[in-house]
Amino acid sequence: MHLDTPYYAVIFTSTRTAGDKGYAAMAQEMEELAKRQPGYLGFESARENIGITISYWKNLQAISDWKQQTEHLLAQRKGISDWYSWYKVRVCLVEREYDFTR
């Protein structure tokens, strides 16, 4: 995906608690929901020792609206009660980008 800068990235880094406890299904659902939010631009995710999920957004308003989305609020609450031992959220302005394709 190519995007015109500037736009926003939300970097979500986390460590999970033991066991799935409904996490995988909810993560999938949240990804689908985020895609339908106004101002959503994209999504990238990988988990190894830590999980890194980055969502891309048109502006701060879009990030704020997604943070307050009803089902997402429920997921955030479950994140704190059940799924994560630690997480960190960073809100970032993407100033420039470049890429390489073989």
Added chain:
Amino acid sequence: MHLDTPYYAVIFTSTRTAGDKGYAAMAQEMEELAKRQPGYLGFESARENIGITISYWKNLQAISDWKQQTEHLLAQRKGISDWYSWYKVRVCLVEREYDFTR
């Protein structure tokens, strides 16, 4: 790690070619080298379907210096010739952050 905002993040997302071809050793070496660069603040990495590596820096000058570091230039060249089928680099200003610890 807690950092005072604003600072910079470089998001490096990539897909690998097949086979190691010296990649793991070089990735380890680059992580060690980056830690010794002026303005280096931290590093997070995970690979699943795609790889996401984020390095954190004090300012744009620190990012530019790291990009031009001699051994890192060699690694970048090997990245294009051997290791990556695709990558994307995003330079981002981290405007705010918050975290949760159980």
